[in-house]
Amino acid sequence: MKITYAEGIRLGFEYLLENYKDVFVIGQGVWSPWYVGSSMEGLDKKFGRERVIDTPVSENAVTGLCVGAALNGMRPICVHPRMDFAVLCLDQLVNEAAKWRHMFGGQVKIPMVARLIINRGGEQGAQHSQALQSWLAHIPGLRVVIPYTPNDARDLLISATLCDDPVVYIDDRWLYEQQEEAKPIQIYSLSKEALKCIHEGTDITLVGSGYTSLLCKNACEKLKDVISCDVFDLRILNPMNLQPVFESVKKTGRLLVVDGGWSSCGVASEVIARVVEHLRDVTVLKCAPRHITLKNAPAPTSRYLEQIYYPNVEDACKTILDMVKM
Amino acid sequence: MFDFFSKEYLLETEMRGDIAVRILRRIITIRETEEFIARKIESGDIRCPCHLAVGQEATPSVLAEFLNPEDRVYGTHRSHHQYLAVTDDVEGLLAEVLGKKNGCAKGMGGSQHLINIEKGFGGSVPIVGGTIPIACGAALAMKLKDNRSIAIPFFGDGATEEGVFHESLNLASVMKLPVCFIAENNLFASHLHILERQPETSLCRFAKAHLIENIQLDGNDVISLYDHLKQIIRYVRDERLPYFVEVMTYRWKGHVGYREDLDVGVKRKEDLSIWKTEKDPIGRLLSKYESLKDTYENFIREVHKRIEKAWEFAKQSDYADKDFLLSCVYCED
Ligand SMILES: Cc1ncc(C[n+]2csc(CCOP(=O)(O)OP(=O)(O)O)c2C)c(N)n1
Numbered sequence: 001m002k003i004t005y006a007e008g009i010r011l012g013f014e015y016l017l018e019n020y021k022d023v024f025v026i027g028q029g030v031w032s033p034w035y036v037g038s039s040m041e042g043l044d045k046k047f048g049r050e051r052v053i054d055t056p057v058s059e060n061a062v063t064g065l066c067v068g069a070a071l072n073g074m075r076p077i078c079v080h081p082r083m084d085f086a087v088l089c090l091d092q093l094v095n096e097a098a099k100w101r102h103m104f105g106g107q108v109k110i111p112m113v114a115r116l117i118i119n120r121g122g123e124q125g126a127q128h129s130q131a132l133q134s135w136l137a138h139i140p141g142l143r144v145v146i147p148y149t150p151n152d153a154r155d156l157l158i159s160a161t162l163c164d165d166p167v168v169y170i171d172d173r174w175l176y177e178q179q180e181e182a183k184p185i186q187i188y189s190l191s192k193e194a195l196k197c198i199h200e201g202t203d204i205t206l207v208g209s210g211y212t213s214l215l216c217k218n219a220c221e222k223l224k225d226v227i228s229c230d231v232f233d234l235r236i237l238n239p240m241n242l243q244p245v246f247e248s249v250k251k252t253g254r255l256l257v258v259d260g261g262w263s264s265c266g267v268a269s270e271v272i273a274r275v276v277e278h279l280r281d282v283t284v285l286k287c288a289p290r291h292i293t294l295k296n297a298p299a300p301t302s303r304y305l306e307q308i309y310y311p312n313v314e315d316a317c318k319t320i321l322d323m324v325k326m
Numbered sequence: 327m328f329d330f331f332s333k334e335y336l337l338e339t340e341m342r343g344d345i346a347v348r349i350l351r352r353i354i355t356i357r358e359t360e361e362f363i364a365r366k367i368e369s370g371d372i373r374c375p376c377h378l379a380v381g382q383e384a385t386p387s388v389l390a391e392f393l394n395p396e397d398r399v400y401g402t403h404r405s406h407h408q409y410l411a412v413t414d415d416v417e418g419l420l421a422e423v424l425g426k427k428n429g430c431a432k433g434m435g436g437s438q439h440l441i442n443i444e445k446g447f448g449g450s451v452p453i454v455g456g457t458i459p460i461a462c463g464a465a466l467a468m469k470l471k472d473n474r475s476i477a478i479p480f481f482g483d484g485a486t487e488e489g490v491f492h493e494s495l496n497l498a499s500v501m502k503l504p505v506c507f508i509a510e511n512n513l514f515a516s517h518l519h520i521l522e523r524q525p526e527t528s529l530c531r532f533a534k535a536h537l538i539e540n541i542q543l544d545g546n547d548v549i550s551l552y553d554h555l556k557q558i559i560r561y562v563r564d565e566r567l568p569y570f571v572e573v574m575t576y577r578w579k580g581h582v583g584y585r586e587d588l589d590v591g592v593k594r595k596e597d598l599s600i601w602k603t604e605k606d607p608i609g610r611l612l613s614k615y616e617s618l619k620d621t622y623e624n625f626i627r628e629v630h631k632r633i634e635k636a637w638e639f640a641k642q643s644d645y646a647d648k649d650f651l652l653s654c655v656y657c658e659d
């Protein structure tokens with residue numbers, strides 16, 4: 001049986017609410033398809049509106065509510081239907097959730113999830129389009145996961161919720177229709193889990209996360225007759241474990257990182273920095289590592305400008321060809 | 327809703343002698359510990375920023391009469407008094423302000439990050455307003471688990487200027503959470519008087535806006551606090567609804583450290599002398615209970631000995647291990 005990415009998310013919620021009494025879900029729009037697409041359809045009816053809670057427009061307090069509930073024996077999942085809205089809850093996420101364990105000498109834990117949805121395009125404009133994963137991946141104390149496949153969308157949600165640390169779970173509306181064969185549920189220990197190789201190759205190492213993993217995969221397929229790509233899906237942005245990428249780059253000598261955020265101090269820069277630092281002997285590199293990110297501007301609204309703004313498969317193919325032909 | 331000012335309640339809750347003794351003991355423990363810390367800041371032994379609560383001892387000291395260890399009290403940058411009232415842990419506090427591993431936060435917190443889960447102190451943090459929604463979340467957990475515990479966020483008048491305060495009041499009201507909000511209105515947020523920051527001094531208007539039952543109390547009058555808090559805590563516990571208490575009080579020390587802030591241009595000299603004399607919570611309690619005067623002298627001696635002993639112990643203890651810096655970031659490495 002095939003499942004979509006959106007179904008994967010919903011199945012993750014269903015599994016958690018069915019099997020764990022301490023799990024509850026809270027956030028803006030969780031009773032409505034306007035906000036969360038089909039990814040939470042029917043959950044409120046099946047599990048009751050005491051456990052699937054729609055809220056006032058108060059991102060910071062609702063996130064704080066989850067911190068407090070997590071400190072007191074629950075496993076809350078806090079939903080922010082757009083990452084842009086979650087900017088208003090950074091105080092609770094960054095100053096509180098990420099810090100309490102350390103500030104109090106390991107005496108408390110905060111097993112909460114903040115689910116942030118990247119929802120861009122469709123002429124929504126600058127305040128409804130952002131992908132700010134690098135901000136969150138910057139913070140010690142937060143774990144950040146960003147699934148690309150439907151099975152991962154389900155399993156990383158479950159694993160994040162069962163993890164005793166605060167986890168930011170980032171899903172992407174541009175992946176909701178992606179399909180794959182459903183596999184049995186796998187519960188990962190996030191501290192031991194790492195990125196995955198999604199295609200093996202020898203000429204160049206491609207690294208993506210979330211939607212940009214799909215971009216890398218598509219570019220790899222498009223070029224398969226001319227170039228052999230080693231493609232990685234990051235999955236976990238913090239703490240990040242890049243060991244398999246180090247090995248890959250030693251083999252291919254080329255590294256291209258594609259990220260859905262901006263370049264400056266971003267995920268792509270971090271991956272390149274770590275790889276270069278790890279290599280030490282940079283003569284294994286056949287060309288300088290490169291990265292593709294958003295252009296350095298807020299998201300535009302018009303369809304015309306959106307097409308220029310967001311990186312696409314053609315951009316990725318062109319850069320790959322450039323790097324390999326050089 | 328009950329009427330706080332009915333004679334019936336005042337009669338019912340007339341404080342008995344032994345209760346007054348317990349409350350007085352808490353107040354003195356706080357007062358003397360804070361004054362001791364002030365001296366150690368002045369001498370340079372304590373370097374961590376301490377926001378002292380001399381003058382504000384009464385409210386938490388009375389409140390502690392009505393709490394269980396399963397309840398959760400949350401605090402702010404200025405929480406020594408709440409911490410000591412709830413936990414009586416002078417030793418853990420002194421070790422913590424020195425950053426020692428037997429401190430209440432294992433030497434990782436210092437003065438502004440206090441915790442004692444066993445005794446019901448859920449945590450204090452210095453981000454203004456930070457624990458207000460967290461306390462609401464504790465109350466939500468209590469509600470979902472269907473138990474009889476309650477959550478109590480303490481915060482200052484300054485915190486009511488933060489957006490998250492208003493969001494939290496709304497949530498507590500609309501979600502019916504068992505939270506007793508306690509605003510300690512000491513009229514100042516660092517160097518600014520409340521009338522330089524807000525159009526009026528009373529904070530209860532915010533509770534009214536969110537349809538939360540509320541009352542303004544004299545935060546330095548132990549007997550009135552006892553009368554009211556007893557009913558209020560019972561209300562929150564039984565009705566599973568929020569309540570907002572504003573206590574009018576004053577801090578004798580400056581915003582941070584041992585000085586009084588008269589040196590940095592804060593105009594409060596006349597007020598301060600009134601709050602230190604006729605409005606002193608200890609003086610007022612002793613004048614009501616003549617018989618407590620001997621007990622008072624004994625307590626002071628007892629507490630001094632205890633503080634000295636705790637201080638020596640804290641000084642000789644070790645700092646938190648250096649591995650701790652990395653090992654308590656995540657639950658699993
Ligand atoms: C979010 C945030 N903004 C500013 C500060 C700096 N600050 C520390 S205490 C304080 C004043 C708080 O006043 P109040 O809430 O009345 O508490 P009090 O000090 O009177 O107990 C300020 C502005 C802070 N710690 N956190």
Ligand SMILES: [Mg+2]
Binds near residue numbers: 483484513515
């Ligand atoms: Mg104040």
